[in-house]
Amino acid sequence: MTETIVIIGAGQAGAQAVISLRAEGFSGPITLIGDEAYAPYQRPPLSKAYLMGTFERARLFLKPESFYADAGCTLIVNTAVTAVDRATKTVRLSDGRALSYSKLLIATGTRVRPIPCPGAGLSGIHSLRSIADVDGLQAVFRPGKKLVVIGGGFIGLEVAAVAAKHGLDVTVFEAMERVMARAVSTPISDFFAIAHRAAGVTLITSTGVDGFEGEGAVSGVRAGGKTYPADIVLVGIGVLPNVEIAAAAGLECKNGLVVDKYCATSDPAIFAAGDCTWHQGRGHGEDEGNWMRLESVQNAIDQAKHAAASMVGKPKPYNEVPWFWSDQYDLKLQIAGLAWPGDEIVVRGEPSARKFSVFHLRGGVLAAVEAVNMPADYLVGRKLIGEHAKVSAARLADTSIPIKNVVG
Numbered sequence: 414m415t416e417t418i419v420i421i422g423a424g425q426a427g428a429q430a431v432i433s434l435r436a437e438g439f440s441g442p443i444t445l446i447g448d449e450a451y452a453p454y455q456r457p458p459l460s461k462a463y464l465m466g467t468f469e470r471a472r473l474f475l476k477p478e479s480f481y482a483d484a485g486c487t488l489i490v491n492t493a494v495t496a497v498d499r500a501t502k503t504v505r506l507s508d509g510r511a512l513s514y515s516k517l518l519i520a521t522g523t524r525v526r527p528i529p530c531p532g533a534g535l536s537g538i539h540s541l542r543s544i545a546d547v548d549g550l551q552a553v554f555r556p557g558k559k560l561v562v563i564g565g566g567f568i569g570l571e572v573a574a575v576a577a578k579h580g581l582d583v584t585v586f587e588a589m590e591r592v593m594a595r596a597v598s599t600p601i602s603d604f605f606a607i608a609h610r611a612a613g614v615t616l617i618t619s620t621g622v623d624g625f626e627g628e629g630a631v632s633g634v635r636a637g638g639k640t641y642p643a644d645i646v647l648v649g650i651g652v653l654p655n656v657e658i659a660a661a662a663g664l665e666c667k668n669g670l671v672v673d674k675y676c677a678t679s680d681p682a683i684f685a686a687g688d689c690t691w692h693q694g695r696g697h698g699e700d701e702g703n704w705m706r707l708e709s710v711q712n713a714i715d716q717a718k719h720a721a722a723s724m725v726g727k728p729k730p731y732n733e734v735p736w737f738w739s740d741q742y743d744l745k746l747q748i749a750g751l752a753w754p755g756d757e758i759v760v761r762g763e764p765s766a767r768k769f770s771v772f773h774l775r776g777g778v779l780a781a782v783e784a785v786n787m788p789a790d791y792l793v794g795r796k797l798i799g800e801h802a803k804v805s806a807a808r809l810a811d812t813s814i815p816i817k818n819v820v821g
């Protein structure tokens with residue numbers, strides 16, 4: 414009997430799964446179902462060049478629409494999967510239809526974490542995850558407007574950088590002591606804080622927001638006992654995994670849908686990939702096999718490839734080096750590996766030159782690199798991390814030794 418594959422979530426991982434299933438030789442029907450109005454698109458430009466207005470909308474789409482039909486994939490947009498019935502191997506759609514599957518891939522991603530503050534329902538309070546969100550934000554992005562960004566993570570800071578360049582008056586609130594604290598080391602946080610302040614952004618750390626003021630539309634943000642005027646608010650305080658339909662179907666969920674190294678759930682017919690998964694990461698030393706949820710293009714693409722291989726009976730363990738990037742002003746931050754508290758930190762280069770890298774050593778082995786405008790450091794670092802290479806801290810710090818010769 415012909416196998417049928419259904420994919421829930423027409424995003425980065427869903428699109429990659431279609432590509433990889435065909436590359437792996439799967440020839441049966443594939444149905445890709447998404448609740449957004451669009452074919453799968455890439456999100457990273459949304460808070461960077463696309464918001465800036467320097468990246469055409471057509472370039473957001475991961476594949477031309479004709480690709481899906483040509484690949485024998487039925488793409489259903491504007492339609493949510495509302496339930497998975499594992500006993501009958503069917504999914505129920507928001508338009509009332511039911512579709513059968515032989516194998517199911519759950520690639521539902523995440524949604525924006527709502528801010529639990531009084532006044533959060535006022536107009537003028539935005540978040541940024543989708544094309545529709547950027548359309549709403551761009552319409553009000555005007556020079557001189559007061560923008561308050563809540564959350565000094567990647568998305569909040571990327572929006573702050575674009576807004577500052579557009580001539581908006583930008584204030585960023587970060588509840589933690591430093592920006593991007595969950596994802597980068599202190600030297601990188603400190604460097605980006607200086608860069609934002611130099612660009613005219615008011616950056617207020619260790620300060621959470623207590624509420625919003627305004628009648629109908631937001632006019633102020635209450636924080637630290639004061640009210641800050643605001644025409645526009647951008648909330649970027651993280652995301653929540655979309656696992657409700659998986660949990661309702663009885664699949665184990667923690668901070669994401671639990672999958673093994675083959676992207677398989679506890680149901681042999683159901684796999685998962687991307688931002689929605691809770692999985693064991695690659696690592697070494699103390700972090701070997703740690704459970705995590707990653708929000709990155711790399712993880713979405715690589716897990717989709719592994720899930721596709723598993724679905725066609727060619728499982729390969731997922732053991733990829735995580736990588737990520739962020740663009741703020743003229744600064745390209747590239748990260749590979751996962752930093753860990755207690756790592757030995759080595760700075761290579763001069764932050765004041767706006768070109769430097771931070772390397773993380775664990776027991777002398779390179780575990781992570783964070784490179785600012787240093788693509789060679791990032792690329793070499795990523796390769797060495799993959800090889801679990803031992804690297805001398807002194808040689809890493811010595812910029813007279815070319816990075817490619819650092820393991821000598």
Ligand SMILES: Cc1cc2nc3c(=O)[nH]c(=O)nc-3n(C[C@H](O)[C@H](O)[C@H](O)COP(=O)(O)OP(=O)(O)OC[C@H]3O[C@@H](n4cnc5c(N)ncnc54)[C@H](O)[C@@H]3O)c2cc1C
Nearest residue numbers: 422424425426448456457493494522687688708709710713
């Ligand atoms: C503004 C922004 C900037 C980013 N920048 C970077 C970056 O610089 N570098 C980087 O590596 N990563 C970045 N990311 C993260 C990256 O985009 C995500 O990690 C990636 O999109 C995850 O892919 P995914 O397929 O798991 O989820 P998504 O791409 O989010 O796709 C999931 C899709 O499933 C849909 N869906 C959910 N539930 C259902 C349902 N029940 N039925 C049907 N459809 C459903 C969702 O609406 C969504 O369309 C950024 C994200 C955002 C929002």
